[in-house]
Amino acid sequence: MSGAALRILLLSDVHANLEALDACLAVAPAYDLVVNLGDIVGYGASPNEVTDRSRDLGKVFVRGNHDKAATGLMDLEDFNVMAATAAIWTRNELTPENLDWLRALPHGPVSLPDFPQVQLVHGSPNDEDEYVVSLGDALAPLVTLTVSLTFFGHTHLQGGFFVNGSGADGFRPEYRTVGKAESVAFQLRTSARYLINPGSVGQPRDGDWRAAFALFDTDAQVVHFHRTPYNLKSAQDRMFEAKLPPRLATRLAAGR
Ligand code: ZN
Numbered sequence: 001m002s003g004a005a006l007r008i009l010l011l012s013d014v015h016a017n018l019e020a021l022d023a024c025l026a027v028a029p030a031y032d033l034v035v036n037l038g039d040i041v042g043y044g045a046s047p048n049e050v051t052d053r054s055r056d057l058g059k060v061f062v063r064g065n066h067d068k069a070a071t072g073l074m075d076l077e078d079f080n081v082m083a084a085t086a087a088i089w090t091r092n093e094l095t096p097e098n099l100d101w102l103r104a105l106p107h108g109p110v111s112l113p114d115f116p117q118v119q120l121v122h123g124s125p126n127d128e129d130e131y132v133v134s135l136g137d138a139l140a141p142l143v144t145l146t147v148s149l150t151f152f153g154h155t156h157l158q159g160g161f162f163v164n165g166s167g168a169d170g171f172r173p174e175y176r177t178v179g180k181a182e183s184v185a186f187q188l189r190t191s192a193r194y195l196i197n198p199g200s201v202g203q204p205r206d207g208d209w210r211a212a213f214a215l216f217d218t219d220a221q222v223v224h225f226h227r228t229p230y231n232l233k234s235a236q237d238r239m240f241e242a243k244l245p246p247r248l249a250t251r252l253a254a255g256r
Pocket of ligand 1: 013015039064066154155156
């Protein structure tokens with residue numbers, strides 16, 4: 001890989017959860033650049049605050065399906081009732097300026113300036129709305145990719161997949177606690193290609209309720225996966241007050 005050494009903060013699937021975003025930013029190590037992999041809004045009670053904060057953090061973005069749904073770029077037929085209800089609530093809540101900004105987010109893949117071997121997508125490199133959940137889902141893009149590292153979101157599952165000379169496999173960071181802030185380092189190898197998901201900041205779905213994010217050190221070629229507790233009760237209470245589907249709030253406690 002080329003370009004000056006950068007420490008890149010990777011945020012994905014914040015889903016209008018301001019409490020979770022704030023907690024991630026509070027524990028994040030020093031970084032040079034923020035990359036946002038989409039689904040800034042949808043589900044949570046703070047679409048404007050999270051959009052404002054995301055815009056300020058800047059610079060590199062990919063749009064997510066919930067960003068499209070909330071801004072009318074996608075019809076809601078593909079959404080379940082809870083997601084569609086939240087998308088309509090979000091659309092009514094967003095300021096005209098934030099609606100316009102979200103609507104103009106770019107379609108993935110987006111390349112990373114100065115790092116031609118890195119690309120950013122929301123779903124899969126082949127289809128922005130496709131879920132890469134299993135090794136089987138990951139294989140087709142992995143074997144056809146020309147770039148060595150793709151960061152993706154959409155599944156809300158932290159970890160990823162790789163292919164190298166001897167095979168292919170998936171991996172998940174292994175944490176030692178269930179309630180504290182901690183991180184797990186993952187060393188990239190030059191001989192492999194990777195699909196890596198930093199996890200969901202605001203709607204984790206891998207059985208761990210803590211907010212998830214990652215930091216990529218381009219010099220050391222290390223991805224640091226992070227989890228951090230956040231003010232869950234506040235996020236939930238504001239979702240109840242907003243009359244969002246209650247299940248969207250209660251499921252945050254289980255990370256499912
Ligand atoms: Zn999402």
